[in-house]
Amino acid sequence: MLYTNKKYWGKGAEYRPPYGYWKALTNGVVPDRIDGTCSMYEVPVAVTFDIVSTRKTRLFASAGLSSYFVQSEEYYYHFDAPNPGAVNGWTGKKPSTLWFGIGTLSAGLDFRASRTLSLGIEPYFKVPLEGMGWADVDLYSTGVMFAVRYHFAKKANKHPPTLQGP
Structure with missing residues (x-):
């Protein structure tokens, strides 16, 4: 879930x-002309496809849908x-x-900085599928998301399981 204060x-x-x-x-x-601001929560649901993935980098594409939970709106004429x-x-x-x-x-694009840490950059484009808010406005958005991801390290199993007979 993301919180955003959009200005448009x-x-x-x-x-x-x-x-x-x-x-x-x-x-x-x-x-x-109308200037607007809108405070809202966004809940995105997306599918991600890895285009290229190596030990150090990952190139991916994503598509999805978002729901907006609008908390307040202001319009100035x-x-x-x-x-x-x-x-x-x-x-x-x-x-x-x-x-x-x-x-x-x-x-x-994700860059693996260490065994447990990666840094990412992800430009995005959001397209309205229906009008938003009181004014039923079509709100397009573009931007770049930066990410720091922590990967939980897998512990090596020092004692592999053994089969025991009856």
């Missing part, structure tokens, strides 16, 4: 609030022209859930 922006037309919202609260004017009486944003603290609504593709 887009044209007002890319956001889909509940029907009638713009008419009622922004004088029917869709904002030219920007209008090119003055819009007297219009609200300037929306804030929500009501949790919402997006079950398996994000597809993830990634590729990575």
Whole structure:
């Protein structure tokens, strides 16, 4: 499970609030730009395929789905022209859930630093499969994940099992 605080922006037309919202609260004017933030937990489920694996390095590709558990959302509206009486944003603290609504593709490289430690780098791309949050926005993400992995050492068995007769 990952915790993230996403910051994003887009044209007002890319956001889909509940029907009638713009008419009622922004004088029917869709904002030219909207800045958003969202605090959430992410639960990813992925399948990883090793492309090349040696004693010291591992090259892999991964694909999966993620569920988002949104804790809070904030949107700030920007209008090119003055819009007297219009609200300037929306804030929500009501949790919402997006079950398996994000597809993830990634590729990575692990370097074995020692018998029990490896270091990894994994660029990723996340694609929305459905709209997210109150504004039903399509949220694309890219990034790089860095990892430090500890591998539990296998203890050598000094006394292999023996068969005993009746």
